Amino acid sequence: MHNNLLKIDLDMRLAVNPNLVLRIEDDDCALLFDPDNGRVEILNCTAVEIWQQLDGKRSLHEVIGRLEEIYDGFDEDATRQVLALVNSLAGLGAVGVWEQT
Amino acid sequence: MSHKVMRTPRMVDLELTSRCNLSCRYCYYLDHQGVSYQDLPTERWLALIRELGESKVMSVCLSGGEALLREDIFTLIDAIVTSQMRFDLLSNGSPVTAEVAQRLKLTGRCNCVQISLDGSRAEVHEVMRGEGSFAPALAAIRHLQAAEVPVTVRVTVHAGNIDDLPATTRLLLEELNLPSFSTNSISSLGSSAKYDDELFLSPEQRLRAMQVLSGLDARYPGRIEASAGPLAEWQMFHEMRRAHQNGQPIPGHGHLVGCGCVFDRLAVRADGAYIPCVMLPQMVLGMIGESRLIDVWRDAKVLDDLRERTKISLGSFEECRGCDYQLSCTGNCAGGALSLLGDANRPSPDACLRSFERDLAKAGLSLP
Numbered sequence: 001m002h003n004n005l006l007k008i009d010l011d012m013r014l015a016v017n018p019n020l021v022l023r024i025e026d027d028d029c030a031l032l033f034d035p036d037n038g039r040v041e042i043l044n045c046t047a048v049e050i051w052q053q054l055d056g057k058r059s060l061h062e063v064i065g066r067l068e069e070i071y072d073g074f075d076e077d078a079t080r081q082v083l084a085l086v087n088s089l090a091g092l093g094a095v096g097v098w099e100q101t
Numbered sequence: 102m103s104h105k106v107m108r109t110p111r112m113v114d115l116e117l118t119s120r121c122n123l124s125c126r127y128c129y130y131l132d133h134q135g136v137s138y139q140d141l142p143t144e145r146w147l148a149l150i151r152e153l154g155e156s157k158v159m160s161v162c163l164s165g166g167e168a169l170l171r172e173d174i175f176t177l178i179d180a181i182v183t184s185q186m187r188f189d190l191l192s193n194g195s196p197v198t199a200e201v202a203q204r205l206k207l208t209g210r211c212n213c214v215q216i217s218l219d220g221s222r223a224e225v226h227e228v229m230r231g232e233g234s235f236a237p238a239l240a241a242i243r244h245l246q247a248a249e250v251p252v253t254v255r256v257t258v259h260a261g262n263i264d265d266l267p268a269t270t271r272l273l274l275e276e277l278n279l280p281s282f283s284t285n286s287i288s289s290l291g292s293s294a295k296y297d298d299e300l301f302l303s304p305e306q307r308l309r310a311m312q313v314l315s316g317l318d319a320r321y322p323g324r325i326e327a328s329a330g331p332l333a334e335w336q337m338f339h340e341m342r343r344a345h346q347n348g349q350p351i352p353g354h355g356h357l358v359g360c361g362c363v364f365d366r367l368a369v370r371a372d373g374a375y376i377p378c379v380m381l382p383q384m385v386l387g388m389i390g391e392s393r394l395i396d397v398w399r400d401a402k403v404l405d406d407l408r409e410r411t412k413i414s415l416g417s418f419e420e421c422r423g424c425d426y427q428l429s430c431t432g433n434c435a436g437g438a439l440s441l442l443g444d445a446n447r448p449s450p451d452a453c454l455r456s457f458e459r460d461l462a463k464a465g466l467s468l469p
Contacts, residue, residue, distance in 0.1 A: 021157055021159065023108075023111070023159065024108055025107055026105060033159050035159070035182075036209060036210070
């Protein structure tokens with residue numbers, strides 16, 4: 001897996017880092033746990049929804065399309081927030097793109 | 102105070118074996134009535150570890166007995182790693198050779214190894230832990246440090262090591278340069294209950310231990326930890342007295358909120374019994390192989406009752422009525438209450454500030 005922090009775009013097919021553990025704590029939040037270093041990040045329910053759709057097959061464009069179906073009033077600002085979140089997760093090594101071999 | 106119950110426990114204590122190479126006089130683990138001290142075979146633990154991973158448990162704490170006495174210990178640790186968890190290990194240190202330390206390091210998942218050390222020299226440490234136990238404990242710390250495994254120490258305070266606490270602190274924080282260590286004291290659980298006054302701190306000794314530790318805490322700020330025992334009591338008692346003097350109760354206190362483990366933590370005995378906490382080994386919630394962890398966590402009535410304990414007001418207990426500290430008190434450990442009173446749903450008398458003040462007054466002393 002190869003992370004790309006700065007060049008996230010809507011055509012990317014991102015996948016979650018399989019070494020991380022997503023713990024759903026309750027209806028409002030989840031913990032993203034890295035067993036290799038013990039680091040824990042808190043995700044809200046929207047972030048969990050995004051996380052669960054980053055399967056390496058769907059493009060970010062498709063992921064956002066699904067979010068538009070789920071959430072009313074999903075606008076350009078929401079799209080920017082999704083990209084910011086994905087960028088942030090990529091920066092943590094939590095998501096990345098599969099390298100073509 | 103409102104506690105949220107996690108969907109699954111974040112941490113699980115695994116008492117991997119009831120065997121131990123030491124016979125510490127104050128052992129809290131052994132001699133609980135009705136507790137079976139048998140060990141599960143490897144396969145049963147491996148199945149549980151897989152289940153913990155599937156339940157997204159983040160970390161396990163390995164203890165015993167002496168967990169490192171299990172011949173299959175690294176098979177179990179490998180399974181913990183494969184199941185995407187981290188681990189802590191509690192040990193008396195004697196099985197920790199350079200090779201063991203290196204193997205722990207290579208797992209890449211060890212949060213910390215806690216070694217029990219009660220004194221700066223053999224004659225102090227071995228008063229309770231037995232002859233020949235000091236040198237291996239010290240060597241273990243050095244092996245772990247050499248292998249760059251995070252290591253800490255637990256000092257159990259008793260009548261025989263209060264005067265040695267400054268030397269112990271110098272050994273741990275200056276000579277060995279540990280980042281920190283923790284302290285507690287002998288609790289009214291297991292073997293120690295059999296010895297009563299011989300082992301427990303008298304009010305005078307307890308006050309002296311508090312003063313010595315608070316002085317050391319001031320000298321080494323943030324490096325001496327305590328969630329129970331004299332230092333923790335010193336800090337809590339002063340907070341309670343300040344709250345009373347200011348006429349302001351401590352938010353969330355005034356109920357039986359001294360035990361928060363049951364909201365995010367569970368334990369498993371060496372014989373495979375699920376229990377709420379290592380301090381409550383008599384409260385069996387189910388057995389490995391018969392009940393799934395997730396079902397025990399969600400459905401065990403005993404666990405639910407312990408969670409509901411936090412709603413019980415201290416004002417409902419005769420012994421707390423009229424107490425100046427009632428609204429600042431937590432009722433302390435459920436394990437202590439069960440051991441001393443036979444009822445976990447009562448305040449535990451062993452860390453009661455009013456009782457302590459009364460005991461000190463009888464000896465012509467007072468809490469500064």
